[in-house]
Amino acid sequence: MLLPEPIQNLIDAFSRLPGVGPKTASRLTFYLLRAPENLAHDLAEALTNLKTGTTYCRTCYNITSAGREECEICSSPTRDASLICVVEEPLDVIALERTGGYQGRYHVLHGALSPIEGIGPEQLKMRELIGRVRSGEVREVILATNPSMEGDYTAAYLRQQLQPLGLRLTRLARGLPVGGDLEYADQGTLLRALSGRQEMSE
Amino acid sequence: MMEQRDKRQRVLKLEGVVLRHSDWGEADRLIWLFTLELGKIRAVAKGVRKIRSRKAGHLEPFTRTSLLLAKGRDILLITQADTLDGFLTLREDLAGTTYASYIVELLDRFTYEEGENRALYRLLVESLRRLADEQDRDLVARYYELRLLDLVGFRPELFRCLGCGEEIQPQDQYFSAAEGGALCPRCGSGASGAQPISKDALKYMRHFQRSSFADAKKARMTTEVQRELENILQYYLTYLLEQRLNTPAFLRRLRQPERLIDLPDGLDQA
Ligand SMILES: [Zn+2]
Ligand SMILES: [Zn+2]
Numbered sequence: 001m002l003l004p005e006p007i008q009n010l011i012d013a014f015s016r017l018p019g020v021g022p023k024t025a026s027r028l029t030f031y032l033l034r035a036p037e038n039l040a041h042d043l044a045e046a047l048t049n050l051k052t053g054t055t056y057c058r059t060c061y062n063i064t065s066a067g068r069e070e071c072e073i074c075s076s077p078t079r080d081a082s083l084i085c086v087v088e089e090p091l092d093v094i095a096l097e098r099t100g101g102y103q104g105r106y107h108v109l110h111g112a113l114s115p116i117e118g119i120g121p122e123q124l125k126m127r128e129l130i131g132r133v134r135s136g137e138v139r140e141v142i143l144a145t146n147p148s149m150e151g152d153y154t155a156a157y158l159r160q161q162l163q164p165l166g167l168r169l170t171r172l173a174r175g176l177p178v179g180g181d182l183e184y185a186d187q188g189t190l191l192r193a194l195s196g197r198q199e200m201s202e
Numbered sequence: 203m204m205e206q207r208d209k210r211q212r213v214l215k216l217e218g219v220v221l222r223h224s225d226w227g228e229a230d231r232l233i234w235l236f237t238l239e240l241g242k243i244r245a246v247a248k249g250v251r252k253i254r255s256r257k258a259g260h261l262e263p264f265t266r267t268s269l270l271l272a273k274g275r276d277i278l279l280i281t282q283a284d285t286l287d288g289f290l291t292l293r294e295d296l297a298g299t300t301y302a303s304y305i306v307e308l309l310d311r312f313t314y315e316e317g318e319n320r321a322l323y324r325l326l327v328e329s330l331r332r333l334a335d336e337q338d339r340d341l342v343a344r345y346y347e348l349r350l351l352d353l354v355g356f357r358p359e360l361f362r363c364l365g366c367g368e369e370i371q372p373q374d375q376y377f378s379a380a381e382g383g384a385l386c387p388r389c390g391s392g393a394s395g396a397q398p399i400s401k402d403a404l405k406y407m408r409h410f411q412r413s414s415f416a417d418a419k420k421a422r423m424t425t426e427v428q429r430e431l432e433n434i435l436q437y438y439l440t441y442l443l444e445q446r447l448n449t450p451a452f453l454r455r456l457r458q459p460e461r462l463i464d465l466p467d468g469l470d471q472a
């Protein structure tokens with residue numbers, strides 16, 4: 001049976017989202033079809049505002065509301081401007097903010113380097129980071145890219161660039177996941193956990 | 203009878219090197235591997251993007267790993283992975299990762315999901331090991347390129363002129379990607395696309411083509427000849443692939459560390 005065009009269009013649109021297959025797409029579409037009017041209406045409005053209502057912070061390149069030049073973190077006087085935490089994605093900022101334990105600022109690269117995929121420094125906000133560090137009062141840069149080949153590569157790349165500037169460079173500690181068994185850990189993780197061991201003091 | 207055989211083949215135990223990966227679904231990854239038993243394959247690893255995943259560390263690019271796979275309806279699923287060789291020193295420096303990426307990209311571009319090629323698998327593993335041991339990495343890469351060309355069916359002809367069939371003499375010659383090898387000065391000088399190749403570069407190319415790595419290692423190439431060889435091989439490989447490779451740009455950046463990230467004018471002098 002051929003579906004009416006508006007239904008097929010929405011199914012197609014949902015299917016283009018990551019992690020959504022054709023079955024889920026159909027289920028969501030028919031759910032919306034039967035749901036109260038305002039649910040679909042609110043969703044449509046939220047989707048339109050997603051693009052028109054947001055922009056990038058001109059300092060850290062995190063996402064912020066349209067009309068603002070700087071995000072809330074960059075414009076807050078209580079956040080330490082001498083400390084920058086470099087992350088791959090805006091979602092990483094949210095994860096770190098949820099800890100409530102960080103008082104510095106951020107820099108969002110919007111990805112990680114990948115030689116094989118051809119993702120080079122010019123496709124990321126790297127140059128912007130160097131410029132920011134050079135022109136400012138930065139004392140420490142925390143490299144918080146993912147603990148993956150691409151994340152490590154990006155961190156090593158930045159280290160090479162930032163080291164001559166004479167500031168403190170740190171990388172997020174890597175260790176064993178909480179709740180995991182030693183026997184399942186890969187050798188890289190074990191070695192790093194060993195070299196990063198800590199004194200047991202109270 | 204058929205039933206039973208299906209059941210037996212539903213689980214595979216393989217050894218392979220991780221080539222690359224891409225995100226798949228919410229927390230999964232699609233992983234390309236080159237395996238000893240089946241050549242290049244694609245398989246899904248569930249949940250490896252979660253920070254607590256047990257498999258993730260065993261499925262990072264360049265890792266040689268022992269795998270258990272389950273055959274799904276239309277995709278292979280990785281149920282277990284255990285590192286055989288993590289080549290960890292490669293991961294610790296920029297150059298190591300970049301050269302390993304180059305080795306892996308070449309193999310990835312020259313192979314399809316077409317079944318086993320054990321000699322190629324061995325070449326891949328040996329080359330990663332050599333890079334990890336920090337031998338002369340350019341030499342490792344040149345040797346790898348020439349042996350890879352052999353094993354994927356593009357061995358360049360370096361002993362007879364591809365124009366007139368005469369034996370190639372020890373003197374400056376031409377190299378033609380379109381012909382797939384050397385041309386004598388008479389045939390090469392007019393041929394379109396043919397590039398001059400020095401006597402020394404040709405000598406090392408022939409040497410690598412016929413020698414074990416242990417013998418190839420004894421070669422003492424000057425930087426000049428090594429660059430020439432690199433350029434000729436790059437020209438040949440790009441011609442065969444009909445597209446540019448991604449990693450050579452990263453290798454070039456390594457040689458100019460001050461230009462790893464090009465800064466806009468003005469900031470450079472700051
Ligand atoms: Zn900001
Ligand atoms: Zn000839």
